[in-house]
Amino acid sequence: MITQYAPKPDVLARRAEILQGLRALLPADSVIGDELRLKPYETDGLTAYRQVPLAVVLPSTTEEVAALMAFCHREGVRVIPRGAGTSLSGGALPMADAVVLGMMKMNRILEIDYADRLAVVQPGVTNIGITNAVSANQFFYAPDPSSQLACMIGGNVMMNSGGAHCLRYGVTANNLLGLKLVTIEGEILEVGGSYCDSSGYDWLGLLTGSEGQLAIVTEVTVRILRSPEGQRAMLAAFDAIDVAGACVDAIIASGIIPVALEFMDKPCIHACEAFAHANYPLDAEAMLIIEVEGSVAEQDDLLARIRDICNRFNPISMRVSASAEESLAIWKGRKGAFGAVGRISPDYLCMDGTIPTSQLPFVLRRIGEMSAQCGLAVANVFHAGDGNLHPLIMFDANDPASFHAAETFGADILKLCVEVGGCLTGEHGVGVEKRDLMNVQFNETELDQQRRVKSAFDPDWLLNPSKVFPLKNSANTATPAMAAE
């Protein structure tokens, strides 16, 4: 079970008074205090951990957020920002003495400018909502995390979300121009803007992916891009993982950057096939989904080049889609991978390490060995071009021993990722889930450097505490004193 900093007794004792203070700042229906209505906020996408918060507030404007933050700061109340609650790392897990700041009411698109290729949106707009708003003009917002139907841009910014098309279009950080934020002291900040590259410190870069540790996002300026003329996928299956890995290397070395390059291992292929009936090759040990874009002639040219490369690796099957419908069919299984695994196992943990792609065969072999050792099945699906692994560890949440074994297995995979030169998390964030592994990747000097940066924004450590940074012995160590140490 995850530990959090102990709730502040004085805050718990003043609960009624604090609720009254919050109600003075927002309309009555925007402050939630009764137990039944607090319940839905007790967890996020990492459902293994739950904690009912002190209260939930649902602001509608930047000014309301500023007033709430000033109040919480003055009262010493912790604040947990929350978008759609889809975090897979427990990034929005509440604390008993904390106010959850739900951003879902701030869901308006404020400006779309096609000539300057940008959109200004509130944090509660869903990821897909941005693309939907501009798709009639053949534009799109590039990062596409698999939760894109539900997840909100504010959460994407705070977690620096990725997706399947990062190799070509980058992650959230590469697709932002500006942010409006509110500090814990209730001050409104604007960083970046509608232009490229600030002249001072890159606050935009620092704040993106900061997991709610530094400030609250209330407005986001994103880059929007013109959609390609079209895109098409192909599938190639191999009888060994190493061979598929070598094929990925050969594609990249040829100078082609596919817009997507996805990898699935045998257990994942089988799970997805049973779920989606995508006609995947069940005899394969590994399968690649490769997508290219451009005009039909350009797609033909690129797919022919890729087919030639794949042929050098003796694929056991290859399927080049001839139409948008066939491409969708190829993607169908992959997009449903998490749901598919959910059908064959009562519960699963989705891991998110990144490795140098050259280490792929070794890492997958080791994961297979670990799986056999701990007796838990694992299915591997990942973004092969950028080395971002998503091993799905299957377990039974009703059996505490099974859950514990799954957590240990997951931690071992992430340690392996770091060992081979990779990192703990490629796109899901540290949250609470990987917090206690941070010292596998960073030494104490490096963690203290990051902690001091947090203190510069949040001297009293009121913003999303108990996440990202391994807990110190007492919460008191994480105070302004740290900034001066």
Place this chain on the structure above:
Amino acid sequence: MLLPTTEADLAQAITAAHEAAEPVRISGHDSKAAMLRPVQAARSVSTAALSGVTLYSPSELIFSAQSGTPLAEIEAMLAAKDQHLIAEPPDYSALLGATTPQTLGGVVACNLSGPRRVAWGATRDHVMGVRAVNGMGEVIRSGGRVLKNVTGLDLCKLLTGSHGTLAVMSEITLKVLPMPERRATLAFGGLDPQRAVAALSAALGSPYAVSGAAYLPAEAASRLPVVSWLGGSVTLARIEDFAPSVAYRIDRLRAELAEYGAAEILDDGASRSLWSSVRDATPLAVQADDAVWRISVRPSAGPRVARALEAAFGAQYFLDWGGGLVWIAGPATSAAHDAVSAIARKEGGTWILLRAPDALRTACDVIPPESAALARIGLRVKQAFDPKSILNPGRMRAGV
């Protein structure tokens, strides 16, 4: 000047300065000494001897090099494997009067990006990992050597563009991409800046992956033989990709932009020469005593900014990044400087005084001031890295 040859020596040099509470001027080969504000410091440390590539994995699109490695050395290494630096970092040596090579550390510390920035991101977007020594002499790492990494706060981005005021980078890992097989450029003659930026917006908003979009007014165009034969102003859109794609896209784009005139097509060789000139700002007509500003605004505001400064002090200019990057040359006076900062503020943009005589750059802000709230956080972040304010004092802002 100290020239550490290892990261440990670098850390020792900074530790000693920290203990003595003496400011340190940080440099590589000093090719950017004329940028921003001059640094007065009792000590001086150069990364010039921290040189060499430590990792290059072409199939993983990644390399690591010590910060003092000359950029040209890295570019040659990548070219041998048909790869390149994504952000197309510029070389401002001519503009800055530098005769020494620029280093990887310098380009990253200044977050310098060229024309491809408009489509493929800035240098800061491709810094995957750094090793650095903070103002207490501690070695810190952020990021790593993989392409996707959200583990912990992104100090890579914070250090990129911090001009050596937070930490001294010792090693940097960058993402690279395959070098395109072919490039070609559409050149429209005789457009005024508003029409030009409309054409560039249409080009960048097309599905043809335009990777360079610049406007050279007549004076600037006349300085480049590769386009001067067109006569008058030129509006330029580049496409880079496999040869068949370039041929197809350039034709389609030319047809779709027909309302802006009949564009000439510049071939691969001409495009290479042209865009390296645009990258290095050689089209800018700079007098010996002139100041040079780089202003970044939303693209549609670029022509207004240029026109306003032409009117204010006869500024020479050209536009890159689809209109969003306004290069300005003009008299090194505080009146001209005030005009630049006023129009950038009005248009909601930012700027940097890239070059000016010491008298001007020590007397005024060389980058825009921040809001009081942000400035306060900025000071605390500076403290978090460099509590005695010894690293490159005054480089970005007076008194910091």
